[in-house]
Amino acid sequence: MRTLLKRAIGATSVCVVAAGMVLGANAFTKNEEMQVVKTDPELKEWHFNGTSNSEKLDASKYSEYSSEPCGGVEQTICIVLAPEDTSNPGQPNMSHQVTPGNSVASRINSAIPTIGSPSTNETVTSLRSF
Known part of the structure; x- marks a missing residue:
């Protein structure tokens, strides 16, 4: 039972870390898309x-x-x-x-x-x- 519990906690931890990385990358990408580029007059x-x-x-x-x-x-x-x-x-x-x-x-x-x-x-x- 302990082994099964340890595996479940380990798998959940890996999923949480992976989800955090995906959300962080997504937030970074959206931030770049929202930046306004100021251009000088010609x-x-x-x-x-x-x-x-x-x-x-x-x-x-x-x-x-x-x-x-x-x-x-x-x-x-x-x-x-x-x-x-x-x-x-x-x-x-x-x-x-x-x-x-x-x-x-x-x-x-x-x-x-x-x-x-x-x-x-x-x-x-x-x-x-x-």
């Missing part, structure tokens, strides 16, 4: 048409990039990645948050410092000469 390439670095944050000095050449001495911005400004169509959204606390404008300022050499980053993808 990023576009914008060509800087300004004639000085003082114009680098003026969205009206940018046009959608088609095939304007970049290159030469790296003095200023050539191409930036940013979504279009819904308030000003045809211009990049300079206030768009690339990462928390870093807007397109702040990334442009980082790439073209007032002192030091210009450099590219995840927003400023190419440089050119004046």
Whole structure:
């Protein structure tokens, strides 16, 4: 009788552990299905048409990039990645948050410092000469 009781308890324990694993896996799967994926607005390439670095944050000095050449001495911005400004169509959204606390404008300022050499980053993808 004891052997039969031990086997019943053992089988029940195995079933409880297996059921817990199934329920846990099912809960994990449902959690993943319910997550909302936030996507950034469509990023576009914008060509800087300004004639000085003082114009680098003026969205009206940018046009959608088609095939304007970049290159030469790296003095200023050539191409930036940013979504279009819904308030000003045809211009990049300079206030768009690339990462928390870093807007397109702040990334442009980082790439073209007032002192030091210009450099590219995840927003400023190419440089050119004046």
